[in-house]
Amino acid sequence: TRLMDGGEERIVREEKIASGIFDEALMLIARSITHELNNALMGIGGRAELIRGDLEKDSPFERHLKGIEDYVDRSSILVLQLRRCWRQDPGLSETEPADINDIVKRCIRILERTDRGIKIDFAPGSDLMTVCADPFAILKVLLAVSLDIACLVPRGSCVRIETAYLDPKSISGGADQYVGVFFQGVCLQERVIDEIREGAGETKGIVFQALLSDQGVESFVVAFPSRQGFFQTEEMVSFHQSHRGKTLLVVDDEDMVREVGAGMIKRLGYDVLTVGSGREAVEVFELEHDRLDLVLVDVMMEGMDGIETAERLRSIDPEVPLVLSSGYRDGVDTRAMKRLGCRLLQKPFSMDELGVCIREALGEA
Template sequence: MAEEPNHNSIDFSGAGPTGEQARLATAVENAAEAIIITDFDGIIQYVNPAFESIAGYPRSEIIDRHISLLDSGKQGPAFFQDMWQTLREGEVWKGHFVNKKKDGSLYETEATISPVRGQDGAITNFVSVQRDVTHEVELQKQLRQAQKMEAIGTLAGGIAHDFNNLLMGIQGNVSLSISEPDITAPLLENLQKIEQYVQDGVKLTKQLLGFARGGKYEVHLTDLNQLLEDQSLLFSRANKHISFEMNYAASLWSVEADKGQLEQVILNLYMNALQAMPREGTLTVRTANVTIDKDRFQPYRVKAGRYVKFTITDTGIGMDEKTQHRIFDPFFTTREKGRGTGLGLASVYGIVKNHDGYIDVSSSEGQGTSFEVYFPATDKVVAPQDKSGESPAGAVETVLLVDDEEMIIDVGTRMLTRLGYEVLTAANGVEAVETYRANQDRIDFVLLDMVMPKVGGGEVFDRIRAINPAVKVILCSGYSIDGQATDILKRGCNAFIQKPFNLKSLSNQIRAVLDEP
């Protein structure tokens, strides 16, 4: 093969280098960058220790092999043709490689390859200097992903908010019409259909809100084992063809979370798992306490700390790599038209993010899929809690209804009147405070919209509470910004009600607050 003597300027013949050559050779040997020298045909003649450690090949195994040994297949023949042509024309080539290590795994490098000329001016060798950028590339990808998700999250939140207001208008009017005493049977049936469609719409906005940034409403100490068990019972009853295997960690740490949203996460993951196993299979659930230390911490993804982890594994159809990259994108679905919205995992992702957790997926086609979900652990301990109680209908009490949407004021007034309340209204924050101040002796409670321009619900709450520290306030919104609702609830606001609501849920919520001691 390479019979001819080399004329490269770095002497590797072992004939005893001069002082300058020895210094050069030492420098190359100690460089942090991987350095590879090939002959004109691409046969490797030298690699330095940095290359050995990055690529995992000992020098003895790679000398005299062709450089294409490192080819991962990710670049394609045209890429290499172009590179070789540039080099053989005597030009320096700069570019990005995805290479294959000895163990088959991939690494990415920024490479500069320079032709080396012999004394006669002909190219004899190529020197390639490569920096391992695998980690940087991965970080960039994560940053891009995080930014993308944040942008779509903001969009989703806005859409959900506007839709919930619209649905509130429809729901309110329908629920008022249904409760008319002289309604005819066919009309009732139509209205009930509309109510059903509104509920479908609510399901959609609920998923969207889950995905939206900051939509974390009511935070409670939560036992994940219990939550997973409750949901599993529901699902296992209805899916006898699947065997459920539960492996709960003893003394699992608690998490501080919105219980409704956690249920939404588990429900979506179970639904997907079951859809991946139409005939039979095993759904395995596992929980564990996990501490992520500095070494495993990844910026943009996960902070060091204590986490509660649960894993949901199915033995279903699995996913190829391309699908796996897109599953968290809103509206990405592989299901038939009309069978899936593609919002399930998007909302899972949003909810997990809003709780400062993170989620990982691993899957292979035909083998099954596994989702790992991490929520930050808390030191607090879950105390058993339960309070319930249905309530009688309204008495003559007065409510101040505050909302910047005319439609909500309109339908809200009619709903509250129907429930038997006296209604005062305010169309913005300033008006709300003024009306409250002027009528504080009459007003029994305030139904307060959270998101309003200029003076928002939070500020109105603080101001009217300064007027009357015992004031009862129900916060209401189709949306939430960065746990703002939670914040206001923590400051002593009595309850939160999500738009759209119907007569019954509004009535129940009001009674619960008014009948509180």
């Protein structure tokens, strides 16, 4: 093998540097695009929720709002895929506590829009422990299973899906506790199961298994290892005008996100102030902090960003609850966030997700 001379080595080094600069530029562009897309989806989905709250029962516009929310869900998945493209390690998954019922609902909304005319009867389990995994990977797995089932059952069939705890002794996994997603009365061939399992390789610890009930009814279950911590069910997350006297400050440099966020907060029963920059937030907080019960701060803002803003607010009032909002977790300084005692709310968020976060931060949950 011929050794390179000094000139050739210099050329190789320069090419590597140029390639690294190009990759870094692409990463910055992709970050900017995903940030803008998440803000747009936040505005679209949030306005749809606010409009729904003003509709009369059985309004003909309800189905159009549902369609808008479906498109927001599908677009959110595309944004997640785009984020994977600019990661240094494309196989890296964002592990976080995930609400399995919420992910199943997103899956159902997509499944019901296929040309198979499938109807879904969903029975969500209550008080389920969290599943610690990448929510996008879970959704991808459940969609793969659901679409295979949709192709197997007759057109127009009704498929029953349940979520519940699963006896770890009944499956082949090694975790102490599982949350299972059950597809009742469905039989998948082992070949199909193997293909789904292979495609889910990045989601460690999940189990795919056929089960037979005592009544002889066959089901297919996807089981996810669970952990301590609970998500509230829809029945538990019912908000009323019971927060009078609580005032929140929303800090975001995007007009549409600020307006939608304020609208959601008012609908949840809180009073709200809004500002468009970190500098304004500090000025308002210095004057009004005695009557502000919580501050919601966007992470990516021009000038003073969310972390710096949170630090300034903490220096004025060390006890005020702070929530940071961001379109992606890997754009957040988690060490600074923990040091400041901030919660993280991921965009685009729904009114229910916002309400749960606020209630937990205020100690009302």
